Amino acid sequence: MFVERFTAAAGPQPVDSVASESSVQYPVRRWGAIIAVDVVEYSRLTSQNEEQTYLQYKSHRRELIDPKIAEFGARFLKSTGDGVMAEFETALDAARCAVHVQRGMVERCQGEAAETQIVFRIGVSCGRILADPEDIYGHDVNVAARLQTLAPPGGIVMTEEVADRVRDGVDLPLEDLGLHYFKNMHRPVRVFQCRFAAERGEKVLADSVS
Amino acid sequence: MFVERFTAAAGPQPVDSVASESSVQYPVRRWGAIIAVDVVEYSRLTSQNEEQTYLQYKSHRRELIDPKIAEFGARFLKSTGDGVMAEFETALDAARCAVHVQRGMVERCQGEAAETQIVFRIGVSCGRILADPEDIYGHDVNVAARLQTLAPPGGIVMTEEVADRVRDGVDLPLEDLGLHYFKNMHRPVRVFQCRFAAERGEKVLADSVS
DSSP, rough: HHHHHHHTOOOOOOOOSSOOGGGOOSSSEEEEEEEEEEOOOOOHHHEEEEEEHHHHHHHHHIIIIHHEEEHHHHHHEEEEESEEEEEEESSHHHHHHHHHHHHHHHTTTTTOOOOOOOOEEEEEEEEEEESSSEEEESSSHHHHHGGGGGGGOOOEEEEHHHHHHTTTTTTSSSEEEEEEEEEOOOOEEEEEEEOOOOHHHHHHOOOOOO | OOOHHHHHTTSSSOOOGGGGGGGOSSEEEEEEEEEEEOOOOOHHOOOOEEEEEHHHHHHHHIIIIEEEEETOOOOOOEEEESEEEEESSSSSHHHHHHHHHHHHHHHHHHTTOOOTTOEEEEEEEEEEEEESSSOOEEEHHHHHHHGGSSTTTOOOEHHHHHHHHHHTSSSSSSEEEEEEOOOTTTSSEEEEOOOOOHHHHHHHHHOOOO
16 A cells, blocks of 8 residues: 555656556666664564564654655665655655654664663665565665664665765765675675764764674 | 465464554464575675676575475465564474475575575474564574574475474484584574485585585
């Protein structure tokens, strides 16, 4: 349902999907920016209390994440169980959405016990995407999913291409974390991290890429 | 679309969802068996050739995996990008579906170059599931996703509870691989592996849990 709503709101379609729906040849190829949002230590939270984890996670989705993803005009959204993957028209929409989500989470979780608190990591990438009615695919989609594992809890990391496109559009410094080699990926990825010093203090930043 | 079809075909519903759709309180709680099916080295295949990987993967889905998942009566199916997660009424349906998929893949891929061949790992678990219209959640869902990482390429691993329920219903010996500790999970999981010796030879089995 959600996926269809976002797909329908995609705006101008790439040339190869302009024809009537029934004649579309999948995959559609398009440029897009992707955010991968994941809960830190989701397995631990679920092992401790699966009902409470579900209810907390869903309230963050319903009241913060999904509205922000809609606000920034995502054209694709899917659940990954402990988070979401969403696709936007531009890198700036994706990065701003990520910043709004992480700032929103700081507000929502003030005073919560660290032990049961839900905290997200976010990875942002962009590039050529293969899409069909079910999902999105391609190297840069995989990169977003891998990238989020490098983000500190509550943090955002992005590829160099995203950083270059958003540097003047987000009000946060971007720190170069250097080249990272992901398993089974031939080329290394240069990773940049949003510095949230004002909100989250230096400790989280120091934990960074561990 | 696929998800809705499977959800609609769920058959007898748990007591808390018997009321009209609009009065359902999510999450619904139900017992279920889960398979997590994942492509071995998907990132490598995608890095090498994302179009070809997409087309090969989708043909396996369309011609083998999705029909088998439907044949064994799954009530939930979702894409995980490089595979699927599906939920069945019984552990035996889940395990038999997994065996049919892996045997089917052996036939489909005969003579293909190893370098570009798509091979799946499958994990099978069962237990209490939380479900809503979007996804399924809970500790045992997480276990299925983690388990598949232990399977050899082309293989199937399952929890002890699944093994106990399917031992007399699948025509393959189940080998006890012992206790495994997954990150962020408090209790270890006793893992069993299907022995496919006749089809896949001893080499694959020797590679087992690496």
